[in-house]
Amino acid sequence: MADYVKDIRAKVGHMPLVMVGVGGAYIKDGKVLLQERADTGGWGLPGGYMEYGERVEETLKREFKEDAGLEILSYRFLTNFDQEFFTYPNGDQTQVLTPFYLVTAVKNQPAAFDKHETKAIAFFDFDHLPEIHFASHKKILAYLKTLL
Template sequence: MANYIKDIRAKVGHMPLIMVGVGAAYIKDKKVLLQERADTGGWGLPGGYMEYGETIEETLKREFKEDAGLEIVSYKFLKNFDQEFFTYPNGDQTQVLTPFYLVTQVKDGPADYDQAETTAIDFFDFDQLPDIHFESHRRILNYVKTLV
């Protein structure tokens, strides 16, 4: 059911929805991997919304592959973020429950991300981050920084 969110929005319009979004941080040499988003041009953490029928772990692996172009080998759960409220430019309102993970190993090979979702990926020092598009990603990055 690849258009689950669009199907729901067609029925409920812009009313607030509780959604599940899964996110991840991959840290290498004390730098965090970020994606430059194709939709906003801003930078953020890889992740996205769960599709109907998926498990959280399936969503994690699919979204990380789409956004960062890397296949997850191992990971560990860090924390649930549940106070993330967002109003999209079109008026859609959401409260997002985000199980957040630390990716501990990826499969070797070049990054092959979905260019419809990501225009670039790069590693950044936590003290020299680019412009992070979403406030929720800034809060999560501040949390992850305490773990490094």
Template sequence: MADYIHEMRALVGHRPMILNTAAGALLDDQHRLLLQERADTGGWSFPGGYMEFGASFAETCQREYLEDAGIKVEPVKLIKFFDKDFYTYPNGDQTQLITALYLVRQVGGKPLDHVTNETKRVKYFDLDKVPTLFNGQSNKMVQAVINEVNSWQTD
């Protein structure tokens, strides 16, 4: 079902909605994280987005990563679920975001080199030098990636 979120918003307006999302953490060989500069808010975030009706979290991650970053990915590991984060978009839409964050690997495509309706640009960042992020959940997600990378060094 295409554009499920817009259809639901047409019914409920700006009222609070619980929405499922999925995002991917793609690291290069220097453990830098690929982030997306969002066209809607101007903040940075993980490539990812809302689940469509009938899709899984992993399928959502793959679809949204390709749309947002131009890269075909494969989920390698579920890093963490985030389920108690709230955000009000600039247009007034209120959400509780339930997000599955995956560690992903690139299996095709290349980073976007042009502006789209969702993405201004994509760029790799050192984990200790990420830009201002889109929302609080994105900050928690960066910390989860840092914890994941740190666990590799202790294994």
């Protein structure tokens, strides 16, 4: 059931919704992969909302492919983030439960991300991050830095 979020939003407008968003971090040589998002224009971690009928791990793989253009080969669960509130530029309001994963291996191929999702991807040192758009991503990045 693709476009589940769009279908729900068509019915409820901008009212607050509790959503499940799945995210992942790919860290290579001490640097974290970030995407410059097409929807908000800011930088953040790859991830997105679960579609109806998907398993959490399927959402992780789909969103990582769309957002970063990379096929995940292996990963491990880290933690849940659940007190994340956000209002999108169009007025949509959400509280997001985010199961978060560490991506441990990706397929060795050129990244081919969805240009409707992502403007650019790049690796950044944790001490020299670009402006991060979502407050929740700032919290997650601070958490990830403690794991290094």
